[in-house]
Amino acid sequence: DTEVTQTPKHLVMGMTNKKSLKCEQHMGHRAMYWYKQKAKKPPELMFVYSYEKLSINESVPSRFSPECPNSSLLNLHLHALQPEDSALYLCASDNPGTGTGELFFGEGSRLTVL
């Protein structure tokens, strides 16, 4: 099983809504990532969890709140978003410290903020 599964695939929300994006992997990876990707741009790193602890926060606004309940799950809680937050949100995972370097990406959750 070499998949990173993200739900939902599409999400439309208003600026006052609270929603969550979910990510799951069963490859035994101990690092999980959230990336944001705007159209025709490369992925931008948002957060990194290593061994279920937040290790990198790329100065992301507090309206994005990550959570790592266990080594297989990663959530991104969304609250009071702005229209400019509309983007493809990608989850990825790998094994820290192995030196293999390969990041496994999910298919992404396409978010539209009205």
Place this chain on the structure above:
Amino acid sequence: GENVEQHPSTLSVQEGDSAVIKCTYSDSASNYFPWYKQELGKGPQLIIDIRSNVGEKKDQRIAVTLNKTAKHFSLHITETQPEDSAVYFCAASRSGGSNYKLTFGKGTLLTVNP
């Protein structure tokens, strides 16, 4: 920090022709250089990678070359097929740490015309 430049931004070739995408990086400490393919509506997928102790790596129709002195690396796709049409991202990082950050190039939209 690392800066990765990628050229060209768009590339159109006829089926069966070769395609070459070039990237340069700025951080001489970078030692891991992956290439990701992103099809429309999907997450990026690793297609090939190379480490700084290797000059060239090949996998069927895909090859990557690395020139550490000049700090550039290239993706070569031979005998292109319509299913090769996608956005290709190069990236660079220092691998092997507990967490590392991939710095992506801006991407190349490859179109293979039948």
